[in-house]
Amino acid sequence: PFGIGHLRSTIIGAALNRMYQKLGYRTISINHLGDWGTQFGNLIAAYKRWGSEYTFAGDPIKDLYALYVRFHDVAKDDPTFEQQGRDEFRKLVQGDTENLALWQRFVDYSMQDFNRVYRLLNVEFDHLTGESFYRDKMGSVIKRLEEKHLLTWSEGATIVDLSAYDLPPCLIKKSDESTLYATRDLAALLYRRKTYDFAKILYVVGTAQKLHFQQFFKVAELMGYDWVKDQAVHVDFGWVKFAGEMMSTRAGKVIFFDDVLERAQSLAREIITRENPGVDNADWTAEKVAVAAIVFTQLKVRRNKDVNFVWEEALSFKGETGPYLQYTHARLSSLIQKYGKTLPDLGADFGLLGEEEKEVVKLFEFYQAKITRCAEEYETLILADYLLELASAFNSYWQRIRIITDDVELTRARMQMAFATRTIIADGLRLLGIEPLERM
Known part of the structure; x- marks a missing residue:
């Protein structure tokens, strides 16, 4: 299921992608789906035992998730069931027809749900090539590791010894010959290098995987790919906490994105109808405000810090929130509509602006930087x-100064400033993946 825990990776990666594009870079965005691995063996084992109890009709994702949690509840007290999950994955790797069909069915269910969420979040990917895409590309990785004499056998597994670099061993193959996360990542890295010839590759993955990337990058270097040191970057980020508690998919405590969005949308609708009873498309607006609240809460925090999601703070139209920026944009749109003249106004005389206005205008030049x-x-x-600073500066100015006055030329200059402020806020919000609103 798409949980809040998936959110930061998705929106940080999408935001950085948009920013690089704005700066003129050619970018390639890849959704590296976790669509291969032991977890699918576990799901298959659970399905074969309990699948008949679920319909997979109305909400197949929640049924799949129930099976996932149920597997771990039983496996923690029954090692034989855990072994059954490994056995089912081995059969999947070996091409068992039944298991491949179940795996494809589970992946299709997941992708239908994920794509729906991506549309809500204004996120697009150039490629959806998950781990399964590389399952027939790992032979060359193993061969290269062997040629470099990097592989050793330890406690029933094939590893690369990294003790000389103060790192634990990197697991390459299990005792049953099935490959691991690192092997698939190595195959993906080499495929991407050959296919895209990138100048830099960013992995937007949580801090919990920091050790994995240290090992993975080091093994790639030892394989002779020195460019990894300068061109491969782990863009790590902290956990998302909900009510102060970190979420675990295995523990059955995952917070579904849909549940969070539904509650955020309900609260946003209450606020919108209270503040502006006559607003058009209240449901549509509430959805956009809810998404802004959720997204901005993740992006306004330094990425290596944990995010603690608090409803009241995230949805406030005041303070450091996405809805506050949307509200500022909507107020500026209303002001421009009230002014009723064509903008941008190239004939405006900015020499008429005083120190009050210059506190706002001086911020414009920093946007690109x-x-x-x-x-x-x-x-x-x-x-x-920056967007919060600009919005705050303009709103503070607006509280003190009447923008539309009888002085036509001064009004023209001030309205040009208002137009520029709105333009920057709108552009910045879109870079972050948030919809600027005309009315709220």
């Missing part, structure tokens, strides 16, 4: 903070 810093540091916080 902020995006560049985001790309250099792989840090969305920089843009999020």
